Amino acid sequence: xxxxxxxxxxxxxxxxxxxxxxxxxxxxxxxxxxxxxxxxxxxxxxxxxxxxxxxxxxxxxxxxxxxxxxxxxxxxxxxxxxxxxxxxxxxxxxxxxxxxxxxxxxxxxxxxxxxxxxxxxxxxxxxxxxxxxxxxxxxxxxxxxxxxxxxxxxxxxxxxxxxxxxxxxxxxxxxxxxxxxxxxxxxxxxxxxxxxxxxxxxxxxxxxxxxxxxxxxxxxxxxxxxxxxxxxxxxxxxxxxxxxxxxxxxxxxxxxxxx
Amino acid sequence: xxxxxxxxxxxxxxxxxxxxxxxxxxxxxxxxxxxxxxxxxxxxxxxxxxxxxxxxxxxxxxxxxxxxxxxxxxxxxxxxxxxxxxxxxxxxxxxxxxxxxxxxxxxxxxxxxxxxxxxxxxxxxxxxxxxxxxxxxxxxxxxxxxxxxxxxxxxxxxxxxxxxxxxxxxxxxxxxxxxxxxxxxxxxxxxxxxxxxxxxxxxxxxxxxxxxxxxxxxxxxxxxxxxxxxxxxxxxxxxxxxxxxxxxxxxxxxxxxxx
Ligand SMILES: Nc1ncnc2c1ncn2[C@@H]1O[C@H](COP(=O)(O)OP(=O)(O)OP(=O)(O)O)[C@@H](O)[C@H]1O
Ligand SMILES: Nc1ncnc2c1ncn2[C@@H]1O[C@H](COP(=O)(O)OP(=O)(O)OP(=O)(O)O)[C@@H](O)[C@H]1O
Ligand SMILES: [Mg+2]
Ligand SMILES: [Mg+2]
Numbered sequence: 001x002x003x004x005x006x007x008x009x010x011x012x013x014x015x016x017x018x019x020x021x022x023x024x025x026x027x028x029x030x031x032x033x034x035x036x037x038x039x040x041x042x043x044x045x046x047x048x049x050x051x052x053x054x055x056x057x058x059x060x061x062x063x064x065x066x067x068x069x070x071x072x073x074x075x076x077x078x079x080x081x082x083x084x085x086x087x088x089x090x091x092x093x094x095x096x097x098x099x100x101x102x103x104x105x106x107x108x109x110x111x112x113x114x115x116x117x118x119x120x121x122x123x124x125x126x127x128x129x130x131x132x133x134x135x136x137x138x139x140x141x142x143x144x145x146x147x148x149x150x151x152x153x154x155x156x157x158x159x160x161x162x163x164x165x166x167x168x169x170x171x172x173x174x175x176x177x178x179x180x181x182x183x184x185x186x187x188x189x190x191x192x193x194x195x196x197x198x199x200x201x202x203x204x205x206x207x208x209x210x211x212x213x214x215x216x217x218x219x220x221x222x223x224x225x226x227x228x229x230x231x232x233x234x235x236x237x238x239x240x241x242x243x244x245x246x247x248x249x250x251x252x253x254x255x256x257x258x259x
Numbered sequence: 260x261x262x263x264x265x266x267x268x269x270x271x272x273x274x275x276x277x278x279x280x281x282x283x284x285x286x287x288x289x290x291x292x293x294x295x296x297x298x299x300x301x302x303x304x305x306x307x308x309x310x311x312x313x314x315x316x317x318x319x320x321x322x323x324x325x326x327x328x329x330x331x332x333x334x335x336x337x338x339x340x341x342x343x344x345x346x347x348x349x350x351x352x353x354x355x356x357x358x359x360x361x362x363x364x365x366x367x368x369x370x371x372x373x374x375x376x377x378x379x380x381x382x383x384x385x386x387x388x389x390x391x392x393x394x395x396x397x398x399x400x401x402x403x404x405x406x407x408x409x410x411x412x413x414x415x416x417x418x419x420x421x422x423x424x425x426x427x428x429x430x431x432x433x434x435x436x437x438x439x440x441x442x443x444x445x446x447x448x449x450x451x452x453x454x455x456x457x458x459x460x461x462x463x464x465x466x467x468x469x470x471x472x473x474x475x476x477x478x479x480x481x482x483x484x485x486x487x488x489x490x491x492x493x494x495x496x497x498x499x500x501x502x503x504x505x506x507x508x509x510x511x512x513x514x515x516x517x518x
Contacts, residue, residue, distance in 0.1 A: 011301060012390035013272010017415070041392070042270060042422075044415050089422050092392050099355050131271035131390040133300070133351050155486040156276070156303050163301075163348050193479050195486070224454050227414040 002035070002122035003256070004112060005182050006140040006147045011160045012131035014152040015187035017044040018222060019248075020128040022241070023148075025231035026249035028081030032123040035074060037112070038087030039140055040130040041094075046086040049077040050229025059088035064107045064139065065097060070117045079231060083120075087128075095135045104135060105175050109143035133167045141171040146182035148252075151203055151211075153189045153196035158203070183255065184211045185248060188218045214251050216244040261294070261381035262515070263371060264441050265399040265406045270419045271390035273411040274446035276303040277481060278507075279387040281500070282407075284490035285508035287340030291382040294333060296371070297346030298399055299389040300353075305345040308336040309488025318347035323366045323398065324356055329376045338490060342379075346387075354394045363394060364434050368402035392426045400430040405441035407511075410462055410470075412448045412455035417462070442514065443470045444507060447477045473510050475503040 007020045017040065024034045038045040039060055046056065055075075062068035063085060070085065077084045098104040112125060126148075127140040141147060147168060151157055172179045184207050190196045204211050216222075219241035225232040233242040266279045276299065283293045297304040298319055305315065314334075321327035322344060329344065336343045357363040371384060385407075386399040400406060406427060410416055431438045443466050449455045463470050475481075478500035484491040492501040 011272070012270070013411070042415075042419050044418060047418050048415070092422075095354060095393070096358050099358055132393075134354070134391075134393075152272070154482050156301075156307065159303060159306050160301050163351075195479065195483055198486075220452055220454065223413050227454070 002125050003146075004125040004127065004144045006127040006129055006137075006144040007150065008129040008137055008140060008147050009149050009151065009160065009164060010131055010133045010137070011152065011157050014157055015150040015216065016131070017048060017128050019148070019150045019185065019187065019216075020045050020126045021048050022222070022231050022233065022245040023248055023252070024082050024124070024126050025079050025233050026245045027124055028079060029233060029246070030249060030253070032081065033121055034082050034124045034126065035120065035122050036077065036082065036084045037125060037127045038085060039091065039108075039136050040087050040128055041089050041091040042130070043087035043089065044226070045128045046084060048226040048229065049079065049084055049231075051075070051077070051084065051086050053088075056086040056088055059086050059090065061088050061090040061094060063111045065094060067111075070111055070114065071120060074120065078229070079234065091130075091136065098135045105138050105142045108139035112143050133163065138167070138171060141168065141179060142175045144176070144179065146180045148182040149184045150187045151184050151199075152187050153199045155195060155199065158199060181210055183252065185214065185216060186211065187216045189215045190218045212248060212251050214244060214247040216241065216248065219244070261384050262405075263384040263386065263403045265386040265388055265396075265403040266409065267388040267396055267399060267406050268408050268410070268419065268423060269390055269392045269396070270411065270416055273416055274409040274475065275390070276307060276387050278407070278409045278444065278446065278475075279304050279385045280307050281481070281490050281492065281504040282507055282511070283341050283383070283385050284338050284492050285504045286383055287338060288492060288505070289508060289512070291340065292380055293341050293383045293385065294379065294381050295336065295341065295343045296384060296386045297344060298350065298367075298395050299346050299387055300348050300350040301389070302346035302348065303485070304387045305343060307485040307488065308338065308343055308490075310334070310336070310343065310345050312347075315345040315347055318345050318349065320347050320349040320353060322370045324353060329370055329373065330379060333379065337488070338493065350389075350395065357394045364397050364401045367398035368435075371402050392422065397426070397430060400427065400438060401434045403435070403438065405439045407441040408443045409446045410443050410458075411446050412458045414454060414458065417458060440469055442511065444473065444475060445470065446475045448474045449477045471507060471510050473503060473506040475500065475507065478503070
């Protein structure tokens, strides 16, 4: 059974998609088979891997709301060992459409954990969530074994953490008792700036060992890579950004091995 | 009648809240009476002005869903000429609750344009939207005279623009025929970085005169200010960030005067 990780934080622009693409690529580089599930109506994870709107024959909308099997939605990403279930703007109305459906919070879990998906031979599924604690994000938390939380090193970023933790607890109590926090990764960190240092200190004080030692620095190569439709580890393999995501993959694997 | 501007972009972290707070403060400094309406469940605009959760007696949830009059929700922000209708995490479920309500897209418009609100003597209302094209954002577009679009100078930021324009057109065709685009403001611009320059060129090519001449640079004072619960023009009045938001207010007023 593949390990399923939701990458979630309702604060916008904190590096969810960037972490999904680049952690996914780093895990694939280490020889794992990884599926990236794009649950964001913006479809940035799909765009960031070069899958234009016209190439998205089946999408995660079809997966969650139309009952199309995962094997038909999954497609190649162009990166060895990394495949993707593309997103679509149709997901914008997913919340409203799911409201009246029975077991609405389990739709994604049922689609991803269907026995037929074993044939894909996956080691990991990374679920890229939209910037909201809406039904799509709840679906991801119900489907997942754990949640990875990117935390931008900015003042406003700490504000939403308690609400995110509350939602996690509610999902654990009502739908997914095994859900745990995979870890918290500090993103867009700028060592010269005291705000970044302050946020990092605050995060380690409140969250302790949940915060990875690996910190992802603000690195222009990371923000340039989506324009070339490739992960940063392929765009500029020696960049600080590429090194950080490789280190994150390593630390995450080491922590999982200890469990 | 006050001019009502929705500050919207479904891409997360592009500077919607930062623009709402600091443009609001710059307009207030020029002598206008400004109301900031916080429609984001994260409530960052309220936090950024020092209004803690325990101080938010009535919120925009009460305004939109409970029929509480605007005058009871509005409170002082601590900045002369700027008042605020605070947000709340209760807004997370607003979309689902509004789905079955009659005239659900007009709830905010009716609350803001109620005759009794004239007593507030406002010149501007700025509506800070969540990072989604959901019912809350649609409510803001239906209530507003115009939409101000912060555009982060990053590759992924251009991706969502066509979807945002599509939603604007749909709102204009179905609910608010006078809705126009106030303008597009480039945010977090880093002149040393060719990606910023490229995005700025692309934006001016596709959007022409809609893009303001004023560009908001990436400026650490802007991201520090919310930690002190004051706008950047009060936190560090000579900073590049404060100067940019004053210039934006001036350019916006000049453009409105020409209309
Ligand atoms: N470490 C980094 N250094 C520099 N730029 C970064 C870094 N991480 C992300 N970015 C850039 O910051 C922007 C926001 O990142 P991203 O889109 O991954 O965040 P997100 O949380 O997925 O946003 P949303 O809430 O809209 O889904 C993007 O333009 C991305 O390229
Ligand atoms: N010009 C700037 N220079 C530096 N930092 C900035 C600038 N504008 C915004 N920021 C910082 O970037 C982060 C994102 O900005 P902000 O929260 O205003 O975006 P948003 O679009 O409102 O996000 P959301 O989609 O979550 O509502 C914040 O931490 C903010 O302090
Ligand atoms: Mg994203
Ligand atoms: Mg905001």
